[in-house]
Amino acid sequence: MIYYENISVDDIYGSLVKKTVKNATAEKVNCDYRELFEKNQYFYKPPFSKEILNSAEISSGGEYSPENCSPLFSVAIIVPYRKRANQLKAFLNYMHNFLRKQSIHYKIFIVEQADSKAFNRAKLFNIGAKYALKENFPCLIMQDVDLMPLKLANIYVCTERPRHMSSALDSFRFNLPYFGLFGGAVAITSDVFIHVNGFSNMFQGWGGEDDDLYARLVHKGYKIIRFDSSVAQYTMLSHAKESPNPDRINYLRSGYLRFDTDGLNSLVYTERAIKPMELYTNISVEI
């Protein structure tokens, strides 16, 4: 077992960055988050990915804000995507059921690679971040479409420190495989993401881009954090294994040479369409 610094369930609330896009309306009381952490309830049940409950609560574009209280958090959830319709459906159903239990303001952006080039997860995250930043989201959660959080205390908002969220993944037997893993699902404040110049745009195909983001964070002096493994549990939907990018190790080794010149500030792509769908905002791009 690898030792890593983590936040216990009792300390989570105090570690969160309380920031929203909109000002809280005066007549509503603040949402209460205590129960989430007191109970750390297991939420994952298969029906939650099959259907969406009370879908009328969700606004077009895949946005939600609690009706009865003022949320203390706003988050943009950014998901890179190409041709996994069944997983997307399960993800959206489940996540809208899960996230509304957390009384947060959130919006889901699906960034779809609409060309046949090698999949570029990191570049799609950069593109999604650009749109989320335009809408003033203070916190970005970047996650794969095949991951589902199991515990309600795994609140989808940012901590002061960049957070690796999926540290207890079923496909890794709920263990962290290596200390610097920063893949799967991560939460990072918009300010920090801009400060490290986002992800590299150069990693095509599977692997390495998340390790490069970790190196960017370390280079700028940030220390990542994780929630305790009783909270940070995920299940991964099954899919065929992608073939690893043979250049990933070379790119990683030389990555530091490009931290300041390859990233958010050098992002080039073609926007095909941006469409508010019922359960998400679709950003379709050619990279």
Ligand code: BGC
């Ligand atoms: C890859 C990462 C990946 C990790 C876990 C590493 O070897 O470089 O991109 O997230 O393995 O699968």
